[in-house]
Amino acid sequence: MYTGTAIFDLLLPSDSRSLKAKRSYVRPILAALRRFEVSAAEVGALDLHGRAELGVAVVAAEPGHVGEVLDACERLVAARPEIELLSVRRRLHGADD
Template sequence: MFTGTAVFDILLPGDSQSLKTKRSYVRPIVAALRRFEVSVAEVGALDLHRRAEIAVAVVAAEASHVGEVLDNCERLVAGRPEIELLSVRRRLHGADD
């Protein structure tokens, strides 16, 4: 059994001057990531208007499958034209960790 996580640090557009506007950008990203059948949530920069941290977690029998799912999630987030993906932190844990 393997678990993998990815945390996406995102810069939102300049018009994100309220938390309500921020949510209008973050919600569709979170919803789109859920189609990969992963656990996903906004986990950081909650009080900042132009920044967001979204985390994804996946569990699978094979490490390669975990990597594929995280790759797909990263491509989805990086492909969003309205945001800028600043960084991605990934971790993979096996049964022996």
């Protein structure tokens, strides 16, 4: 069994000056990520209006599958025209870790 995580650091549009506006950008991205059957949530920069950190976790039998799913998640987030993907941090854990 292998688990993989990714944390996406996002820059939101300048019109997201309230937490309600921020949620209007974050919520659809999280819903789209969950279609990959991953666990996804806002995990950081909770009080910052123009930034967001989204976390994704996946469990699979093979490390290659974990990488494929995280790649697909990263492509989905990077393709969103309304946000800018600043960085991605990934980790892979195996049964021996």
